[in-house]
Amino acid sequence: MFIKPLHRVKEVIDIPGDKSISHRGIIFSAIAQGESQLYNFLTGEDCLRTIDCFQKLGVSIKMEKDFVKIRGVGLRGLKVPEERLDVGNSGTTIRLMSGLLSGQNFDCEITGDASIQRRPMDRIILPLKQMGASIEGIEAENLAPLRIKGKMLQGISYDSPIASAQVKSAILLAGLYAQGETRIREPYLSRNHTEIMLKDMGADIREEGLQVICRPGNVLYGKERRVPGDISSAAFFLVLGAILGDSDILLRNVGINPTRTGSLDVLMEMGGQIRILNVREECGERIGDIRVKGSTLKGIEIGGALIPRLIDEIPVLAVAAAFAEGTTVIKDAQELKVKESNRIDALVTELKKIGVDIEQKEDGMVIRGGKGIKGGKINSYGDHRIAMAMTIAGLGSEEGVEVDTLECAAVSFPYFYDIIERMMNHEQ
Numbered sequence: 181m182f183i184k185p186l187h188r189v190k191e192v193i194d195i196p197g198d199k200s201i202s203h204r205g206i207i208f209s210a211i212a213q214g215e216s217q218l219y220n221f222l223t224g225e226d227c228l229r230t231i232d233c234f235q236k237l238g239v240s241i242k243m244e245k246d247f248v249k250i251r252g253v254g255l256r257g258l259k260v261p262e263e264r265l266d267v268g269n270s271g272t273t274i275r276l277m278s279g280l281l282s283g284q285n286f287d288c289e290i291t292g293d294a295s296i297q298r299r300p301m302d303r304i305i306l307p308l309k310q311m312g313a314s315i316e317g318i319e320a321e322n323l324a325p326l327r328i329k330g331k332m333l334q335g336i337s338y339d340s341p342i343a344s345a346q347v348k349s350a351i352l353l354a355g356l357y358a359q360g361e362t363r364i365r366e367p368y369l370s371r372n373h374t375e376i377m378l379k380d381m382g383a384d385i386r387e388e389g390l391q392v393i394c395r396p397g398n399v400l401y402g403k404e405r406r407v408p409g410d411i412s413s414a415a416f417f418l419v420l421g422a423i424l425g426d427s428d429i430l431l432r433n434v435g436i437n438p439t440r441t442g443s444l445d446v447l448m449e450m451g452g453q454i455r456i457l458n459v460r461e462e463c464g465e466r467i468g469d470i471r472v473k474g475s476t477l478k479g480i481e482i483g484g485a486l487i488p489r490l491i492d493e494i495p496v497l498a499v500a501a502a503f504a505e506g507t508t509v510i511k512d513a514q515e516l517k518v519k520e521s522n523r524i525d526a527l528v529t530e531l532k533k534i535g536v537d538i539e540q541k542e543d544g545m546v547i548r549g550g551k552g553i554k555g556g557k558i559n560s561y562g563d564h565r566i567a568m569a570m571t572i573a574g575l576g577s578e579e580g581v582e583v584d585t586l587e588c589a590a591v592s593f594p595y596f597y598d599i600i601e602r603m604m605n606h607e608q
């Protein structure tokens with residue numbers, strides 16, 4: 181698709197449901213007692229895969245008009261699946277489910293697409309084995325497909341070398357089935373939706389700074405909840421509004437949990453005209469509307485504790501940096517190499533092609549901005565965040581950008597290109 185340059189955008193956009201919270205809504209409701217209803221559930225491909233896996237584990241999950249209805253089977257009610265579970269492109273699904281499946285009283289296998297089969301699983305295999313799990317790569321060590329044999333687990337105290345909510349959540353899910361207490365400590369705080377939702381459903385979970393403590397034994401209760409809009413999806417339009425001169429975009433009902441708002445902090449520090457309005461809380465998650473106006477941006481340094489708070493937004497923040505006066509340094513972000521694609525390689529290669537002065541580093545990149553983006557043809561590597569970030573680059577470019585595959589956006593933002601087409605057809 182050819183993305184033609186826009187000069188300004190005035191829009192009100194309802195952002196689709198948060199991917200992390202939608203996954204957790206299915207997983208925790210499946211092992212709860214009673215029925216749960218999830219409103220504003222993200223019908224992206226990743227979350228549909230999570231539904232499919234739990235249906236194969238014997239859980240009744242139905243898509244109603246406005247919500248997803250899950251009939252919980254209780255902690256011990258999952259059934260042996262008749263076939264291998266397939267998570268598609270979703271790292272969150274395979275890692276969280278591996279923790280859950282390790283503590284069942286049956287064996288099963290789980291896999292995903294080519295990208296999932298390249299992503300590291302040792303980060304969960306190692307701590308889960310310490311808990312007594314039996315989990316191994318079937319074709320290659322520490323890679324999916326995985327064979328998981330249900331075992332009696334023991335609680336552990338684990339110092340995670342990386343700040344990863346997927347690792348933390350896998351261990352907490354195993355901890356629900358373990359004997360004794362489970363503790364996880366991470367170097368920086370990663371998103372805490374698991375802690376918030378499990379607590380809200382009745383689990384004995386405590387957060388103490390960078391440490392989470394889980395005690396088994398409590399029953400989880402199903403309930404009705406509304407999934408906040410995904411700030412990782414909102415970020416594409418935050419950047420678009422900021423880089424296009426006379427723009428004014430209002431994004432409604434966006435999750436602004438402080439463990440997720442790194443992109444807001446960064447864009448504001450860069451000079452972005454951003455206001456957060458109508459802040460409220462639902463089921464422990466903070467929600468607000470975000471308004472962004474055309475801004476004059478300046479380069480900054482992004483690293484350390486900020487990284488887990490904006491990890492999925494780095495592709496589009498790199499686009500913002502191309503429009504910012506001065507230098508932007510992104511460091512401590514080596515995790516980007518093990519996402520759906522190697523996002524450091526992808527960003528540096530593709531942004532260079534469309535005229536950005538960008539230098540690759542081992543743990544990130546340096547962008548000398550202020551010259552904007554010229555245009556050209558890019559490769560998205562089938563990675564949803566790269567395709568959408570390059571689309572925003574195209575809208576802000578001088579000559580337009582040809583983006584190769586658009587289908588991958590459906591992984592996390594199913595109607596992204598409907599919004600983009602509408603904007604291009606009605607240049608305001």
Ligand SMILES: O=C(O)C1=C[C@@H](OP(=O)(O)O)[C@@H](O)[C@H](O)C1
Nearest residue numbers: 200272343344345346347491492
């Ligand atoms: O737990 C989650 O829902 C997620 C955690 C992050 O991954 P890591 O835990 O690997 O950092 C993030 O990149 C991913 O999109 C979703």
Ligand SMILES: C=C(OP(=O)(O)O)C(=O)O
Nearest residue numbers: 269270271272492519565
């Ligand atoms: C990394 C991502 O997701 P996952 O790890 O669930 O595949 C993402 O959505 O950018």
